[in-house]
Amino acid sequence: MFDVEVEKLTKCFGDFCAVDALTFNVEHGEIFGLLGPNGAGKSTLIRMLTTLVPPTSGTGRIFGFDIVHDANKVRQSIGVIPQAMTSDLDLTAEENMSIFAKLYSIPRDKRRRTIRELLKAVDLEQWADKPVKMFSGGMRRRLEIARGLVHEPKIFFLDEPTTGLDPVSRVAVWEMLSRLKRERDLTILVTTHYMDEADKLCDRIAIVDHGKLVALDSPLKLKASIPGKNILEVSFSEIPPGWENVLKALPEVAEVKGEDHVFRISSNNGPRTTTELLESARAAGVTVTSLSVQSTTLDDVFVHYTGHQLRDALQAPPASSSPFMLPHR
Amino acid sequence: MNRIWAIIERDLRRFRRSPTLIIVSMIMPLVQLVVLGNAFGGKIKNLKVGVVDQDHGVPAVKLKEMFQAVAANARTFDTIPYTDQATALRDLREGRINGVLNIPPNFSRETLAGASPRIALVEDNTDQFSATALEGTLNQLLVPYNSKSIQPRLTPNATLSIVEIYPYVPYIQFLLPGTIVLAIFVSAMIGGGIIYIDDKARGLHEGYLVTPIRKLELIMGFNLSGAIKAVIAGLVLVTCGSIIAGIPDPLNILRLARLLIVVMATALALISMMFLLMVRVNDPLVPRAIFGVLNTVLFFPSGAVYPTQSFPAWMKVITTVDPMTYAVHGFKELILKKTGLLAISYDIAYLLGFAVLTMAAATLLFRRTL
Ligand SMILES: Nc1ncnc2c1ncn2[C@@H]1O[C@H](COP(=O)(O)OP(=O)(O)O)[C@@H](O)[C@H]1O
Ligand SMILES: [Mg+2]
Numbered sequence: 001m002f003d004v005e006v007e008k009l010t011k012c013f014g015d016f017c018a019v020d021a022l023t024f025n026v027e028h029g030e031i032f033g034l035l036g037p038n039g040a041g042k043s044t045l046i047r048m049l050t051t052l053v054p055p056t057s058g059t060g061r062i063f064g065f066d067i068v069h070d071a072n073k074v075r076q077s078i079g080v081i082p083q084a085m086t087s088d089l090d091l092t093a094e095e096n097m098s099i100f101a102k103l104y105s106i107p108r109d110k111r112r113r114t115i116r117e118l119l120k121a122v123d124l125e126q127w128a129d130k131p132v133k134m135f136s137g138g139m140r141r142r143l144e145i146a147r148g149l150v151h152e153p154k155i156f157f158l159d160e161p162t163t164g165l166d167p168v169s170r171v172a173v174w175e176m177l178s179r180l181k182r183e184r185d186l187t188i189l190v191t192t193h194y195m196d197e198a199d200k201l202c203d204r205i206a207i208v209d210h211g212k213l214v215a216l217d218s219p220l221k222l223k224a225s226i227p228g229k230n231i232l233e234v235s236f237s238e239i240p241p242g243w244e245n246v247l248k249a250l251p252e253v254a255e256v257k258g259e260d261h262v263f264r265i266s267s268n269n270g271p272r273t274t275t276e277l278l279e280s281a282r283a284a285g286v287t288v289t290s291l292s293v294q295s296t297t298l299d300d301v302f303v304h305y306t307g308h309q310l311r312d313a314l315q316a317p318p319a320s321s322s323p324f325m326l327p328h329r
Numbered sequence: 330m331n332r333i334w335a336i337i338e339r340d341l342r343r344f345r346r347s348p349t350l351i352i353v354s355m356i357m358p359l360v361q362l363v364v365l366g367n368a369f370g371g372k373i374k375n376l377k378v379g380v381v382d383q384d385h386g387v388p389a390v391k392l393k394e395m396f397q398a399v400a401a402n403a404r405t406f407d408t409i410p411y412t413d414q415a416t417a418l419r420d421l422r423e424g425r426i427n428g429v430l431n432i433p434p435n436f437s438r439e440t441l442a443g444a445s446p447r448i449a450l451v452e453d454n455t456d457q458f459s460a461t462a463l464e465g466t467l468n469q470l471l472v473p474y475n476s477k478s479i480q481p482r483l484t485p486n487a488t489l490s491i492v493e494i495y496p497y498v499p500y501i502q503f504l505l506p507g508t509i510v511l512a513i514f515v516s517a518m519i520g521g522g523i524i525y526i527d528d529k530a531r532g533l534h535e536g537y538l539v540t541p542i543r544k545l546e547l548i549m550g551f552n553l554s555g556a557i558k559a560v561i562a563g564l565v566l567v568t569c570g571s572i573i574a575g576i577p578d579p580l581n582i583l584r585l586a587r588l589l590i591v592v593m594a595t596a597l598a599l600i601s602m603m604f605l606l607m608v609r610v611n612d613p614l615v616p617r618a619i620f621g622v623l624n625t626v627l628f629f630p631s632g633a634v635y636p637t638q639s640f641p642a643w644m645k646v647i648t649t650v651d652p653m654t655y656a657v658h659g660f661k662e663l664i665l666k667k668t669g670l671l672a673i674s675y676d677i678a679y680l681l682g683f684a685v686l687t688m689a690a691a692t693l694l695f696r697r698t699l
Contacts, residue, residue, distance in 0.1 A: 052699045080539040084532030090346040102335035103540040
């Protein structure tokens, strides 16, 4: 049995299906990422799995409990962080937690201890008695993560936990999640539209677009599954005449763009082009002052499988680069 | 039970930390009580009446003297002598005076001949209140005038003697019951309408719905916390309002205890009604938009500001179903007439019945999903 089993799960609003016959399973102990642009149907899927929205058709099971027929058992066993920040600004961190502990019927003597423990786990223990309106976005998110764990669920649903946070807070939230997962033996199902996050933190990723599952695998395998495509950024000490044509003639090169001493080379086979480039440079007596090769990113995977860019590339993540800077001479 | 209390606890803690909205819900009715209570129902004074004497005989002069006496004492009006009627009427049209009293040329002759002479009052009836006051005063004035000149008749006039069974009730006291109801309504509107929908729109309810809380626990939590806040608003108005309006012995414990019962019944009725209205609403603009309309539609037909007997038939229909009608009536009995609960058992029964019915309907419509 899988922790989460989703079979042909569908949610339609009128003619429009926000989630269209999704099928996948989440294994115990993994961080499972749902990656997709805004409007892909991620929140709708999470809401169905957390019993907030009844599905149009298909089934979902959490620890074997049906999300429709055993809704209350599902609710008892899951922790949920909705997309919107829902902590109460006028209440303190501890009060916010305490209300939810009561909603989960945690006995009084256990309540205080659990709350203190969790606030410590998310680095908010010294803020326990402060009203949440004094908190930054990242702190609120961490509080909500603690709140979602107050009844010690074994599976944790988070809908875009880092959207709207600054880069430092985003990293902090993810590190916290990884640690909590290890310490508490959690299975995590998380949605995001940040490619880099999904890449670094998820064990497996489901790419969702227009409500459909377009790809599902580990980030590494997803990237390996598409034809290689690398960008070489290289600069030279001096440029001999006709140098650009030499570069274009290198094997597997698709495109070359030059600007002063810097060239940007698109290659279908990064390692091969790089080797040849260095040899041509030595032969021509040209010194390479810097060189970086950017490997395939999840963006490329996304474009490959969906045929379009991630539509809201507002905060386009930096390509996960593997720079090997060559020392000067 | 614990879960119901968790919902209430959250709401009340929040209310304690930022009570602004609820305080507003008490201040608005208090301001209305003070301003409306003094703006309406006072004795009208110093109306300007032009007097045109076309007669100049002794009876006419006597009449004018009586007018001037009223002007000097009761001050309902001041008299302004005019020599010709045309000027007086022009000033009336142009709003410089409120009425013209015309003593016709043959007034003295007819009076002395024992006929019934007529004097004419031309009034500015665009202002009903002033016109009525003027008519009333002049009619009263003609009674002693007549009794002096006319011998007692053989056929006695039927007279109506009026017995006032309660001490004189100033308008501000008449208004107080409605004001208490208004405070409860505003609190229900803010707590059960505006804040409720804001919370829903902000996703707070989503947070509740993923926990194992049951539908009924959620409904009870929302409504009890709303009712508690409305009761607090009502009690503040009952005490502060009674003191402001000058109700004798405003802090009588027994009466306050009885009032508390009506406050609670009213709060439950209005919160349940609000919950029914809002149960399927998601847009935070909706409660704000209907606030004014709902207030007008429920408050004025309730008899809070004017006796219901004067209403047209269609408005009496609203009056009959409007829970505020029964709340206002209940408070009126307890505050102005100092009756016991038995006298208002029907009001309390209606309010509770209304609460049960609306709550049942809302529970049927309430969805434990988004
Ligand atoms: N209650 C609803 N009624 C109609 N359409 C909805 C509703 N909820 C979501 N949608 C639509 O479903 C699509 C998916 O929304 P959502 O699941 O929120 O996407 P995501 O979380 O991936 O950004 C969107 O086009 C959205 O407009
Ligand atoms: Mg979403």
